[in-house]
Amino acid sequence: MSAAYAHCVARESDTDWGGVRLHVVTGKGGTGKTTIAGALALALATDGRRVLLIEVEGRQGIAQLFDVPPLDHNDRRIASAPGGGEVFGNALDSEEALLEFLDMFYNMRRAGSALQKMGAIDFATTIAPGVRDVLLTGKTKEAVRRKSGDAYVYDAVVMDAPPTGRITRFLNVNSEIGDLAKTGPIRSQADAVMAVIASPATAVHVVTLLEEMPVQETGDAITELIEAGLPVGAIIVNQVRIPLLTEAEQAQATDHAIDLAQLAIDLESVGITATDSILTALGNQAADHAERVALEERERIVIAALDRPTYELPLRPDGIDPGILYDLAESLRDQGVA
């Protein structure tokens, strides 16, 4: 066994999600699904692995995140990871998937293309949104399973998935197309998709902020996923602020009990002359800050009660760029995600 190989095996069992090959990332809109999916893909690709990052909503969020040209339905290399790993990106296209489907099962690619030009394919997927979901999850499943020789082409697949409100319906294709197709290729496709998605090789991670609505939606989504028999993964708490106050200071600030006279003396000692209104404003800001921190603590308790492995990523004050994404990836690795 080569040293490099030994290293890989060691890491595999080190991480919290060693057996998982499909990571689905959901969350309330705007919490950071796309950002986290990108960071997770980089984390999983570290040390010579190949990871595919998939988007399903046609927003080109991945291309923007990695600052690369728009993606299409062909896998394209979008980033390299530390230690020689590679991340590929793919923006799944349900119309294209449908044409492939017609081609594969009915040998009807030309008729399909003609219909597509008239907008009839779009019409078909609009009539039955479940079909679109089967096609998209079907392509994802296919990427998870794809092999070259004996080995999987991708060590892991990460999906930047629909938001919490739609995730269960989206993944639970079996029930979604329930009445649609009792037999035939769409049905077999749905069954094959469920065999992957509802297995321990998949984990659905939920991204949240320490705010009421996203935490609420996280709880609701986890309940729905469990009811549907889908494998819930981790909760990833994003945009966490670094604590600025000690516990004692937190209590003082909350009660507006910070010693403003002492503050004035301290400020004077570093050359800042503080008027009463400045002191009052500083005291108020500390109180507001403490209130926000207390609220975040309450949300943390709600999250803890959901009893899932939980990771935290810091709020980056200047926003996200491709460089910072590597920091987030490293932080995920440090916490044992990958």
Add this chain to the structure above:
Amino acid sequence: MNNAHAVVPKSPVFDVDAMLGDMTVRIIVCCGAGGVGKTTTAAALAVRAAEQGRKVVVLTIDPARRLAQSLGLGHLDNEPRPVVGIDGSGSLDAMMLDMKRTFDEFVEAAADPERAAAILANPFYQSLSSSFAGTQEYMAMEKLGQLRSSAVVDNRWDLIVVDTPPSRSALDFLDAPRRLGSFLDGRFIRLLAAPAKAGGRAYMRVLSAGFGVFTSVLSKILGGQVLTDVQQFVASIDTLFGGFRERADETYAMLKADDTAFVVVTAPERDALREAAYFVERLDGDEMPLAGLVLNRVASTEGLSIDAATATSAAARLTALGADTSAAVLRIHAQLVATQDRQRRLAERFTSAHRHVPIAVVPTMPADVTDLADLRAIGQALADG
């Protein structure tokens, strides 16, 4: 003008109280990207208008749970109910949109009971009314139309405030209903329902792949039952409405009337500001009346500003001196100032291209906005500009 307005120093102040006090304004629509504070703003405007004496109804779409509770929106009966605790001579009714119910009622109002029951039981209708993209927007518009008629007919309200659905794109509120309308009234659906009526042979020739291929592909993808369901649905609604598209066009036209005011809500973030810019441009292009922009969740320093660099370096020296608490207080301030600086730069991208759009800046409150007192505080911040 409040201190918070300093993040958009060159923009005129959006005079919210003037809008609320203008009796010719009878509909206020709050739009914007997801999560920026549309629902909060709609509720705060409604409370403030009511407490200034207007007879208000607010249509919310997706209020946060605790806000819903304090507005008495616990029961989902899809009808406005009085909000308890409003001061003054005005009144406030509130409701939360139930899109499926709105659609069902729309069908029940148009068809005799037997036919309505058949439509409601149709699987295609069920998926259309619960999970189609655009249905929520269509039904929000539909409900707005209903509220407007009852405002006019029995003089129940003199102001309707509407929240808009949580789509990623603010433009969806304007476009989704007509998109759904066109789909439902579109050529393909007509063709499925009654190939002969849809334009006969001439149309068949346009369909170069041929009608046979069309239905054969569809039934391969969807299964024969779905096509049957769609056909039955279309046949049963055919004679009921003037058409979905036409109806969507009518509500759209309503939004162009003089008594409507659009309030675009945004947060000081890149994506949200870009959405706001698209929306403002669209309103302008369609000659729809923009009242102003609400820049929500801005870091406020109450006018005080020790600049971030000075505060940070002073904090470091205080830590060295062992004055930890004072250092922490300064760091909190430094963080706030740094955030405000970033927000000012981000907002400038919007304001430099849209100099004349009046803006009301609302600070980030230390906690979520959950009750009438919080809504009053937001309303006050809105009125302060």
